[in-house]
Amino acid sequence: MVTRSRLKSILAGIALYAIAAAVIGYFGVNAYTGRYGLTAQQELDQEITALTAELVQLRQQRAEAEQRVSLLRSDRIDPDMLDERVRYQLDFANPADLVRMLPQR
Numbered sequence: 784m785v786t787r788s789r790l791k792s793i794l795a796g797i798a799l800y801a802i803a804a805a806v807i808g809y810f811g812v813n814a815y816t817g818r819y820g821l822t823a824q825q826e827l828d829q830e831i832t833a834l835t836a837e838l839v840q841l842r843q844q845r846a847e848a849e850q851r852v853s854l855l856r857s858d859r860i861d862p863d864m865l866d867e868r869v870r871y872q873l874d875f876a877n878p879a880d881l882v883r884m885l886p887q888r
Contacts, residue, residue: 815821854861855868869875876882 813820817823851864854864870877
């Protein structure tokens with residue numbers, strides 16, 4: 784009987800350590816690969832970098848568009864910009880202009 788109780792206590796200790804190791808392993812794996820883990824953080828950092836670059840490009844495009852719009856304001860119309868927009872909308876070309884026709888895709 785003494786050997787059985789000793790065997791039970793040894794097996795209970797081993798089972799306790801095995802369960803503790805499994806719980807620690809589970810949380811360790813989730814800390815690395817989980818939704819908010821280290822790999823997810825690296826992917827988020829890459830996405831932040833890409834979106835920041837896209838934001839810079841879009842801000843530059845917006846600044847260019849605002850510049851073009853400011854040239855068309857009624858208080859100070861740029862004659863060249865007005866001429867360009869009128870020709871574009873009316874499909875008009877001056878006889879002195881050189882027009883190059885591009886093939887339709």
